[in-house]
Amino acid sequence: MNNLWQKLTITAEKKILEIISADIIQVSNGIIDTDSSHIHFIENKDLEFIKKKLNKYNYFHFKFQFEEQKRENWHLAWKENFTKININNKLNIIPDWDNSEYHQKTIKIKPGMAFGTGHHETTYLILEQLVEKILPNMSVLDLGCGSGILSIAAKKLGAGNVTAVELDTECKENFNENLFLNNFKNEVSTHYMDVLKWDDYNYDIILANINKSIIKKLIVLLSEKPVSKVFLTGLLIDDKSEVISLIEENNFNIECIKSKGEWLLIIIDKSFDYE
Template identity: 35%
Template sequence: MENWVEITIHTTNEASEIVESILLDYGSTGVAIEDPTTLEENLHDDFGTIVELSPADYPEVGVIVKGYINELNFDEETFKRFEAELLALGENINIGDFFKIETTIIQDSDWENSWKDYFDILNIGEKFVIVPTWREYENTENKYIINIDPGMAFGTGGHETTSLCIKNLEKYVQRTDNVIDVGCGSGILSIAASYLTDGNIKAVDLDRLAVDVSFENFALNNLEKRIEVDQASLLTKETKKYNIIVANILAHIIELMIDDAYNLLEDGGYYITSGIIEEKKDELLEKMLERGFKLVEETSDNGWYSFVVTK
């Protein structure tokens, strides 16, 4: 039986997505985030989607990010490199004066059970509900159901950036729109788009694992023939134009694709972005406007920002 290293990182919400990305780079099978603000929201949630959660399991400040890496792939030398990379974040971003890294060894059978404890049914926006594959859900309100397997990596859509994107897709996608999801991760945004348009949908990611995970999640939703998925670096391989370009990635990556996004967006279409922290948003928006985009809407959630722009 294989053992797993559970890596627990106490940091700020601002740093959490970058920490999550680093964990995945080091081979984490998945990432869980314990955010006390999410706990507070769901304790008062009308849908009753999360029950019997204890505030004692959540930090008083900041967030807890947990990753799971096979013990065979995470020796002492690897841990030292990992630790140094996380500490280096503090030079450019607030990681919190309470920042802390802890590791625990757990057995494979414990991993399979404990991982699922972090995920429950999640309502997003007016129309969508994200349902982990092991949960039962009675769709009494005629919601758009996104079935997802978070154990495969990349989360379940509970992060603020994903939620912001889904809410904006609800607002701006029209029934005939062609959509591309750039940096698709788990494929959640592409699945959401499939409910909103009869047009073509494409999902791209540079990471082969993300491409495979997206395809698996598309299959869970009977969309493997509906959504095209490809391994690609941002929009560099694209030649067709789209009505909607959505990208839930970090600000400096969004900046790299501003020109391609402008050239590939249909007139009157929308470029929906998230993954943007407050310190980066003004600079990024300025560069978008300089390229010719027009700001339609700026939204935020818990320190994360989303821009919807058009041309």
């Protein structure tokens, strides 16, 4: 593996940042989100793809620059930006170098190549609902698990069987590190494969923090499955009408819709009549 990658810094208004980042997140190995910029870490092989994506938005007012960086600098870069996150006064997310004592349940995360530290709105939206809706020993399926933060949160909040599915094997080391940091080694069943090829949906809660394209295919895929609650995010507010139409076409019930910044979370379920 090449020991270098591209650090891409995009500077713009918040809404523009969210739109562009949503379009390139599929090939981003992680994102640092500040008020005025998004920093992505990009493989050299994806550089031309990213440039084409950025050029597509030439009608927006934004700036970007690429900087070659050693991979091992990732964790150090996060130390400048990672602060504690508190979810509903019930759950804390802290970096692995924070050794403070907290009264609430606490998750330690080592920032790595995997997406998911709790700072991004989509992760926060799911965590905010998860702390309120999960019950002891519930089963949870985490699709597109990234760093494992949602799987770990589910375990911290009392879930029983937790299964995580992720296509990108680059996430594996970081996922395992985070499981170890939180004393959940070997307690989450992990599978590295296309989430759309996963075929067991017999879980109390399904989490899907992925991009809109995959979310749309997942809605259709789940339409004939006896699923319980499905948390869908990775969606922009601008996607709302399109995604809701697809949800309704596939006979799901919408339990709630939440938003944070430019991002959207939709929780759906399906009632089956077996008579």
